[in-house]
Structures are given as structure tokens and as C-alpha cells.
Amino acid sequence: MKWVTTMSSCEDQGFPCQNLDYSAFDKIARAELSDPIDADELVNASKYCMRIPVDPNLTIGDLDHKLFLKVLRDKIGLYQLWVDYQTCDDHGSNTMLCVYVGKGPPEIRVSSHIGKKWASDVDLFATFTPMSNRLAKYYEQLFLDTYAFDLNSLENSGTEKLYAIWNEERYTLGTHLHEISNISKMQSPHDW
Secondary structure (H helix, E strand, C coil), X not given: CCCCCCCCHHHHHCCCCCCCCCHHHHHHHHHHCCCCCCHHHHHHCCCEEEEECCCHHXXXXXXXXXXXXXXXXXCCEEEEEEEEEEEECCCCEEEEEEEEEEEECHHHHHHHHHHHCCXXXXXXXXXXXXXXXXXXXHHXXXXXXXXXXXXXXXXXXXXXXXXXXXXXXXXXXXXXXXXXXXXCCCCCXXXX
């Protein structure tokens, strides 16, 4: 009897979709901080995760990037901008590629990046973890020292690509869609 083994789509196509290795980042953070946050928590389990609409031609009603970022008003912390890298139907996961890491108030900074750095035909995903400005600066620099980001041109000496693995819910709905719907002025399809 001949055994047939099938590879999952991620193995067949050679992209990461399970058990990512963030050990280089985590090792440094554990050596330098008394209570570090693991990279996995920052990229795969951040408090805020969202798909931000950037194409004005595809915006429904008032659901533009400003409304999505409004829920982050007056917050400071670490944010990351992501693109969709690959989907693995076998594992029900979405592999994301980080193209920018930054710190500060995300409502202002991400809006600026959309205007200056982001093409309107590319889906924008963002994660944000609230923390003190000093700690955000530390994590931003550690990411820049460890990973290479396409849109970070300064202080980016890292060489590895930073991937995240999100389940379908995190990928499609994000983490705070209910907050966005609460501040939207849309009440019915007539408001589109």
C-alpha cells in the first residue's frame, strides 16, 4: 500500500503560519527589562488590532480611517502597521508581515502614515499596545534592531522579517469593532 502524505498550504508554499520564533527579540528584552512583554503578545495578542480602510472609494458611510483611529485618541504606546502576507486555509490562520513599527499617539501618527506612506490600494492592518512613552520607545528600538521593516528608514538595523499569525476573527473583525460602531453616525444602510 502506498501512503500519500499531503502538505498543508503553508508548508507547500513555504510561508510561516504556526509557531513563529521570536526568541532573539525576547532574549534581549528579558535581559534588559524586569518585566518584559514577549514579542508574541505584542504582535499576535495586542490590545488593539484593526483593518483600517484607506481607499476613499471603498469607504462605507463614515467608516473611514479617522473613525477607526478615533478610539485610540489620547493613547500612547507601540503601534505596528501590517500587510496581509498569506492565508493558510489548512490552519485557519492569516500570516501578516509588519512593514512599520512606531511609538506615540497612534491616532495622529497612523493618519500621517496613511497620507504619506500608504498606497490606497493596499489593505492596512494596525496593532497597538498602550504603554508609557519611554517603554514604547524601548520596544520600538528593539524591534528596529531585530527586524527589517520596509517603511522604517531610520535606525533600522534589523535583518529578519517580522510576521504575525492571526486567526480569522482577529484578521476580519479586529478587536474593537463594537467601539467603532458606537461612535459611527450610521444607523441604517440609508446612511451609506
